[in-house]
Amino acid sequence: MISGLPHPRMGISGVRWDRGYLIVNRHGFTLHSVLKSVKNPIPYQIFIIDSHPVLADGLRALLEKAEGLAFAGACESVEAIPAAVRNDPPDVFMVDVYFKFSEALETLKHLQRAFPGVKVLVFSMHDEAFYAERTLQSGARGYIMMSEPSGQVLEAVRKVAEGHLYLSERLKSILFSQLDTTAAPHAGPVSLAPNPVKKLTNRELQVIELIGQGKDNREISDVMNIRLKTVEAYRFRIKDKLNLRHSTELIQFAIHWLQREDNFNQVAAR
16 A cells, blocks of 8 residues: 555545556546556455356366456355355356256346346356357356366456456357358358357247257246246247247257257266
8 A cells, every 4th residue: 555545445535446546536537547566456356156066166276376366255056146245246257057058048147137247257068159149148248168278267257357358269250250251141151160049039049958858838838937828939939940840840959959068068078
């Protein structure tokens, strides 16, 4: 602390501290002065939401060794977030998306509603080529796969904590290629993994997953807490968006899609 300057919590009008910067605001003017003498600025607080203790412990060890980052705690679900964290939120929630993806999207939306000022970084086994864009649309500020090296994971955490959007180089290439294809449709084919479910809403994606699990309309209605007619409407819209002719093709597609996800997760876990 520089001699003569108030502590940040003293509440002196017009003067405050913000992560190594002295902010002075008087008569409409703002001065940002970098405090070179501050050797240990306040680290960003990172809270982990992960249903797998082994993964959570690994992330905790990584954060505790990282400069400028601090482990703020962990829990297995959004519902299990401690009251202390709700009263004093961290800078970043790091969310492990290991479970069914449609459930993960609902988790992200819940976090956005409950903690509107907290940034979210998704840490996932799901292929970013298929799902990263959807998580960003649901409120996440970054998406990184579990297969990435620890240094890349820390870079993602720092970028999101600092208020930036984090995308891997591979994902940037995919998104830019999609933009190029949209802008110049006759420029030739782009080498991208096909993503047939991109047209589906989050609820429609959940229906696909439940169909793939062998559930009938009534069971889907119970799981999603919606009317039977709503399930039928979802099925009709899914068939229309995916150009599927009848229910048999829909069931086959759902089963194959779910198998693809399970196979990918098994490979990523090795």
